[in-house]
Amino acid sequence: MSETSFDVAVIGGGAVGTSTLFHLADEYDARGVLFERGQLGEGSTGKAAGGVRNTYTTPVNIEIGNRAIEYFQNFADNVGEDLAFEQTGYMYLYHSREAEIEWRERAQHLHAFDVTTEMHSPEEAARAFPSLDATEIRGAMYAPDCGHVDPHSLTQAFGRAAVDRGAMIHTGTAVTDVVVEDGAVAAVETQAGTYEVDAVLNAAGPWAARVGAMAGVDVPIELLIRRIMVTSTIDQTTGPLVIDPERECYFKVESSGSMLVCDTGQDIHDVGDPDGATDGQVGYDYYLRTTEKVQRLVPALADLEVRNGWSGLQSHTDDGNAIVGPADVDGFYLACGFSGHGVQQAPVVGGAMADLLVAGETDRFDVGKLSLDRFAGGDPVESEGMA
Ligand SMILES: Cc1cc2nc3c(=O)[nH]c(=O)nc-3n(C[C@H](O)[C@H](O)[C@H](O)COP(=O)(O)OP(=O)(O)OC[C@H]3O[C@@H](n4cnc5c(N)ncnc54)[C@H](O)[C@@H]3O)c2cc1C
Structure with missing residues (x-):
């Protein structure tokens, strides 16, 4: 087989694309090639907080969350890389x-799924x-199995492990078209030439609608900009990721002692073109309003300095x-629209995508619940909010 002919082309080198490429090579020995127009992880993945949870309302997401936690706990065994x-x-x-x-009912609901x-x-x-001011709250629901990973390390680990198993990754190589012949994918055109493929995975994150259009497929996603700020060190070295759904914010203490703070109430909605939508900056006004809001919960925040901040796109x-x-x-x-x-x-969806691409079915979770068809009057899924 030549180096321009593959079983599967994955478009997008974020957490989802690299995980799928890894699972294709590891579990199916399939010939996979991944095209990333920039560097691995430079899309939404590189901007994420890395939170991992199973505390969803929707059963399919709880199922994926439970499996993901188990996967992350055994990452070295699963992937052969430390994370x-x-x-x-x-x-x-x-x-x-x-x-x-409501939270007590939510806890009961979660217990039914072994959370x-x-x-x-x-x-x-x-x-x-x-550092939390207890007088500000009535109580909390704590979920001890949740946690966080470093999104860049995750993506690099999947990418390396995929290449070790024979997959190819072309960074700095945008896919410019998907060639469809007689209703079926035949090839992808890239900045580095044409590649014949049997299947294509659109894992292009915020660019998924654009990549879908290349194949004549409408991908119904909207984009928003979410921003994060990181402070100087607080007198606390560990603790859970704290979410206040009512006040629309979350925060955690990094191992360095810095606080990572996100004010979801200041998300910027209805972003059109993903290119140039955000310059990665956060803005002074965001810092001020976020600090004002979150210092009611964490008074020490008022005395901390902002050391870093970034913004990223969510689909x-x-x-x-x-x-x-x-x-x-x-x-x-398609594997996109992950909000x-x-x-x-990514670990669980990547495994399921590899199953679907090669075997045509998967038993990792109820994948039909996340089908594109549901938006055409099929089987809508219960809405999943920030919490
Ligand atoms: C501020 C913020 C905080 C977040 N926090 C969390 C969190 O705590 N936990 C969590 O799970 N998620 C979080 N997310 C969401 C998470 O980042 C995304 O859901 C996830 O990264 C999506 O991964 P992906 O691989 O689908 O997409 P991406 O990481 O966006 O990857 C898509 C890639 O496709 C590439 N691409 C696009 N077009 C082409 C083309 N034509 N040819 C080749 N390559 C192309 C892009 O360059 C990009 O690298 C957060 C997001 C933001 C912005």
């Missing part, structure tokens, strides 16, 4: 009696995250869930 998975938990804050009832949760009093929450579908599976064009597959879940779902 730190800091299992420091997630802690959801609430402020009212009504919200407490461990504990309801914390304000004092217990402040013991878990000592959202109407119901907040990813699109995973085949499109109407034979051999053209704030793509890094954590």
